[in-house]
Amino acid sequence: xxxxxxxxxxxxxxxxxINNRDYLLPAIQRKFVWSSQQICxxxxxxxxxxxxxxxxxxxxxxxxxxxxxxxxxxLKFYCQRFNEDNPYIKTSASFKDFKAIIDGQxxxxxLYIGLYSTYAYKQPRVWWPSTRDDSVLPPRKLYLxxxxxxxxxxxxxxxxxxxxxxxxxxxxxxxxxxxxxHWFCLHRILELPQVEGDDHxxxxxxxxxxxxxxxxxxxxxxxxxxxxxxxxxxxxxxxxFNETSxxxxxxxxxxxxxxxxxxxxxxxxxxxxxxxxxxxxxxRKELEDLITHxxxxxxxxxxxxxDWILKTCLxxxxxxxxxxxxxxxxxxxxxxxxxxxEIKDCIKATxxxxxxxxxxxxxxxxxxxxxxxxxxxxxxxxxxxxxxQQINNLAKCHDYRSTISQWxxxxxxxxxxxxxxxxxxxxxxxxxxxxxxxDAFPLPQIIDHYKATNKDLRFDxxxxxxxxxxxxxxxxxxxxxxxxxxEMNPTEVFHIDHLHPKSMFEKASLKKQxxxxxDSELFLFYSDERRWNSISNLHLLNHSQNISKNDRPLKxxxxxxxxxxxxxxxxxxxxxxxxxxxxxxxxxxxxxxxEKLKSRVFMSSAxxxxxxxxxxxxxxxxxxxx
Numbered sequence: 348x349x350x351x352x353x354x355x356x357x358x359x360x361x362x363x364x365i366n367n368r369d370y371l372l373p374a375i376q377r378k379f380v381w382s383s384q385q386i387c388x389x390x391x392x393x394x395x396x397x398x399x400x401x402x403x404x405x406x407x408x409x410x411x412x413x414x415x416x417x418x419x420x421x422l423k424f425y426c427q428r429f430n431e432d433n434p435y436i437k438t439s440a441s442f443k444d445f446k447a448i449i450d451g452q453x454x455x456x457x458l459y460i461g462l463y464s465t466y467a468y469k470q471p472r473v474w475w476p477s478t479r480d481d482s483v484l485p486p487r488k489l490y491l492x493x494x495x496x497x498x499x500x501x502x503x504x505x506x507x508x509x510x511x512x513x514x515x516x517x518x519x520x521x522x523x524x525x526x527x528x529h530w531f532c533l534h535r536i537l538e539l540p541q542v543e544g545d546d547h548x549x550x551x552x553x554x555x556x557x558x559x560x561x562x563x564x565x566x567x568x569x570x571x572x573x574x575x576x577x578x579x580x581x582x583x584x585x586x587x588f589n590e591t592s593x594x595x596x597x598x599x600x601x602x603x604x605x606x607x608x609x610x611x612x613x614x615x616x617x618x619x620x621x622x623x624x625x626x627x628x629x630x631r632k633e634l635e636d637l638i639t640h641x642x643x644x645x646x647x648x649x650x651x652x653x654d655w656i657l658k659t660c661l662x663x664x665x666x667x668x669x670x671x672x673x674x675x676x677x678x679x680x681x682x683x684x685x686x687x688x689e690i691k692d693c694i695k696a697t698x699x700x701x702x703x704x705x706x707x708x709x710x711x712x713x714x715x716x717x718x719x720x721x722x723x724x725x726x727x728x729x730x731x732x733x734x735x736q737q738i739n740n741l742a743k744c745h746d747y748r749s750t751i752s753q754w755x756x757x758x759x760x761x762x763x764x765x766x767x768x769x770x771x772x773x774x775x776x777x778x779x780x781x782x783x784x785x786d787a788f789p790l791p792q793i794i795d796h797y798k799a800t801n802k803d804l805r806f807d808x809x810x811x812x813x814x815x816x817x818x819x820x821x822x823x824x825x826x827x828x829x830x831x832x833x834e835m836n837p838t839e840v841f842h843i844d845h846l847h848p849k850s851m852f853e854k855a856s857l858k859k860q861x862x863x864x865x866d867s868e869l870f871l872f873y874s875d876e877r878r879w880n881s882i883s884n885l886h887l888l889n890h891s892q893n894i895s896k897n898d899r900p901l902k903x904x905x906x907x908x909x910x911x912x913x914x915x916x917x918x919x920x921x922x923x924x925x926x927x928x929x930x931x932x933x934x935x936x937x938x939x940x941x942e943k944l945k946s947r948v949f950m951s952s953a954x955x956x957x958x959x960x961x962x963x964x965x966x967x968x969x970x971x972x973x
Contacts, residue, residue, distance in 0.1 A: 350406075350588055350589050350590035350591050350592065351588070351589060352401075352586070352587070352588050352589070353587055353588070353589045354583070355583040355584065355585055355586045355587075356583055356585045356587075357579070357580060357581060357582060357583050357584070357585065358393070358458055358462070358578070358579045358580075358584065358585060359537065359579055359580045360583075360585070361455060361458065361585050362458065362459060362462055362463060362537065364446075365420075365421045365455065365459055366463075368420065368436065368443075368445065369445055369446060370404070370421070370445065370446050370447075370448060370455070371407075371418040371419060371420060371421075371436065371438075371445050371446070371447055371448070372418060372419045372420070372421065372433055372447065372448055372452055373405065373416065373417075373418055373419075373447040373448075373449070374416060374417040374418070374419070374623040375621060375623075376419070376433075376448065376452050377452075378431050378432065378433075379422050379425060379431065379433075379452070379453065379456045380453065381453050381456070381457050382468075383466050383468060383487070383512045385457070386457040386460060386461055386466070386489065386510075386512075387489070387506070387510035387511070387512070388506060389454060389457050389458070389461075390461055390489070390491075390508070390510050390533075391506040391507060391508045391510060393578050393584065394507075394508045394571075394574055394575065394578060395507060395508070396578075399454060399584065400451075400454075401450075401586045401587060401588060402448070402450060402451035402454070402455070402585060402586065402587035402588070403448075403449040403450035403451065403587060403588045403590060404446040404447065404448055404449060404451075404587050404588070404589050404590065405446065405447040405448075405449050405589075405590045405592075406444065406446055406589055406590065406591050407438075407444060407445050407446065407447055407593075408444050408591075408593065409593040410440035411593075412593060413438040413439055413440055413442050414438075414439055414440055416438075417435065417623060417629075418435075418436055418438050418445075418447060419433035419434060419435055419436060420433055420434045420435075420436050421433065421455065421456055421459055422434075422456055422459075422460075422464075423459070423460075423463070423464045424464055424465050424467075424486070425456075425460055425464070425465070425466045425467065426467040426479055426484055426486070427467060427468040427469055427484060428469075428475065428484075428650065429478070429479035429484070430467075430479065432631060432635060435629065435631070435632075446589070449590065451587070460489070461489040461533050462489075462533050462534065462536065462537055462579065463534065463537065465486035465487055465488055466486070466487050466489070466512050467481070467484040467485060467486045467487060468484065468487075469483070469484055470483075470484075475650065477642065477643050477648065478643060485514040485515070485516070486514070486515075487512035487513055487514050487517075488512070488513065488515075488518075488532050488533070488534060489510060489511075489512055489532070489533045490510070490511050490512075490513050490518065490530035490531060490532050490533065491508060491509065491510055491530070491531050491533060491571065491575060492508075492509035492510075492511070492528045492529065492530060492531075493529045493530075493531050493557075493562060493565075493567070493568040493571050493572060494527065494528050494529045494562075494565070494567070494568065495509070495528075495567060496508060496509060496567070497509045508571065509528075511530070513530060518530055518532075529560060529562060529568070531572065531575075533575075533579075536575055536576060536579050536580065537579075537580075539552050539556075539576065539580075540552065541580065543581065545573070545577075548573055548576055548577060548581075549569070549573055552572075552573075552576055553569055553572045553573045553576065554569075556572065557569060557572065621675045621676070621680075622657065622675045622680050622683075625675065625676065625677045625680040625681075626680055626684055627681075627684060628684075630684075633687065633691075634653050634656055637651070637656065637691055637694065637695075638650070638651050638653070638656075640695065641694070641695065641698050646699055646702055647695075647698045647699055647701075647702050648702070648707065648708050649698050649701070649702075649708050649711060649714075650708065651714070652714075654670075655714050655715075655718075656694070657670075657675075658670075658715075658718065658772075659690070659694060659718050659721055660683045660690055661674055662718050662719075662721070662722050662772060662776060663686070663690055663693065663721065663722055663725045663726075664679075664682050664683055664686060664690075665776075666679055666682075667773075668769050668772050668773055668776075669769050689725070689733075690725070692735065692736075693721055693724055693725045693733075693735040694721060696724060696735040696736070696738060696739055697717060697720055697721040697724055697735065698717070699739050700720070700724075700738055700739055700748070700751075701717060701720070701755070703739065703748075704748075704752045704755060704756075704829060705825060705828075705829040705841055705887070706755075706759075706825060706826060706829070707825065709822070710822055710823075710824070710825035710826060711759075712759055712762075712822045712823065712826075713758070713759060713762070713764045713765070715764040715768045715772065716755065716758045716759060716763070716764045718772055719772065719775045719776070719779060720751055720755065721735075722776055722779060723751070723779050723788060724738055726779070726780065726783055727783055729744075734747065746787060747787070747788055749833065750787055750788040750790050751788045752829070752833065753790065753830065753833070753947065754788065754790050754793065754804075755826075756826045756827070756829055756830035757804055757806075757830070757948055757949075758804065759823065759826040760814060760823055760826055760827060760830070761804055761806075763797075763802050763804060771802055774796070775793065778792055778793050778796050779793075794949045798951075803951070804949065805948070805949045805950060805951040806944075806945070806948045806949065806950055806951070807950065807951050808950075811941055811944055811945060811948075811950075812941070814827055814882070814944065815881065815882050815883065815937055815940060815941060815944075816877060816881055816882075817881065817882050818876075818877070818880050818881055819843065819845065819849075819880050819881075819885055824843060824882070824885065825843060827882060827944075828843065828882070828885065828886070828887050829887070830944070830947055830948075831882075831940060831943055831944060831947065832886075832887055833947070836889070839889045839890070840889070840890060841887040841888060841889055842887070842888050842889075842890070842893040843885055843886075843887060843888075844885070844886065844888050844893055844896055845879070845880070845884050845885060846884050846885070846886050846901050846917060847879060847884055847900075847901050847926060847929055847932070848896075848897075848898045848899070848900065848901075849879070849880070849898075850898045851898075851900070851926055852873060852874070852876075852879045852880075854874065857870065857873055857874060860873075860926075860927075862927050869930065872930055873929060873930075878933055879929070879933075882940060883933050883936045883937040883940060884933065884936075886917065891909070892910055892911075892912065895907060895909065895910060900925075900926055901924045901926070902923075902924040902925050902926075905917075905924055917936060918935075918936055918939035918940060918943065919932055919935045919936050919939065922935045922936075
């Protein structure tokens, strides 16, 4: 190996190197992926003298490498989803020699964010904004409590020092109750004067600060601030190996071998970086522009991960869909780049189509299920025109949209893309390709291909019954209603609402109903949320219908001439819409929905094997309570 271990440096030296652009990131590096919790644990480890492993740097001296390869600066202001990408910096032969980080990007970025920058992440139970919004994703700085350590009995991570990412508002609120915590912002440690030696640190740095905040008598505060200053500014704990080879293949091999510890390096992250390195232009920007367009477009609103786009590129170019290095070498990437404009347009058209199917970002439980639709639209010609170019022309392609939507609702309801998605994508591509000459989406052929497998798309009686128990707010609710009522206008936005109002089933309201007081069994029926909150009491309403519905009794609302819905539309023709007849309404509608559902899917006498868990795109975030 052409390199050697260099003299260790301090964390402050490393931060200065990042600010001076002495350290950059090569295109083969992945995005920053550490959580705020991982950053806190890293700082706790440093404070306690634990090793943080060796770093590896690649010394760039070659004019050819500076000219031909892409490098990026460190991420300075992290915001989940909206600022996750490192800024590109153009290097050339005239650019100074620098070091590219081969192993240690996550740790160095974490140190930089903690000491110099901010970290913003989504709070639980808050919807993602369509654009960056500091009120929803507030920037947070890293603080250390100088009053007391963590109560180890309450801390699963076994941390000793209490590090927290706080918003400015949280910090200001904490100042109102200083007897419990004193939060010291880590940014301040780099602003303090540079001194050496324990006595000088205590006398010229620690004591003056603690006196100013009236903590100079507290021994824990003295020891903690002194230790923080020492490990950040004085101790040389950044140990690194400096690779001097200017051979890119050699360095890539090192990168693959060394990036296997800490937070697991997803292979897709590495392959994304290899694709970037082999792209003639700025592939990262191309991807981010596409992601932003689909996310912020009012007719779509879906958030795509780069992994999904890479997988779709492999699918559409008939490559092996598995994330393998061989699939992202120069030849393969060149084909993706050659077809990139068509691939982009097809992806956009596909998500517009999905939105017109009535599926919104919250009800799209599997983005992998979109990929076969994308493939069919990309490969299918109607005359001289590709199908994706006209699928959203509502004057044409009605039969294609109808059959594709039927298949799509079915796979969402069955969770068919859970488990090993690569296998089903590969096999489904074969089925679609074999039937491209047909004048329809090959739904019957797909159903037949997966019979008696763990991806069997047929429904049985028990599964149909279970679907009718789906409750308001569940992910599959919208897909089921659109499968049941395919005649909905694709240009309208539909809301899911209760037919008999939810408010009428509240216990206080039910107790006021005279007809229920003498019949305890009927009272229990009306009280059962599994009935009034299920599909049998839910319907898709357009915007004006939904506004007019509010909490109006079903009979009164349906009688409104502006609603244009009748008992027949609800599949309960001949049944009273009075609230007093909800039991009959529920039983009739459930029975009608069951028959209609069976007519919309492919049935079998019994499913032969257990189904895979559905593929979910739900984000997981953490939020600690102060």
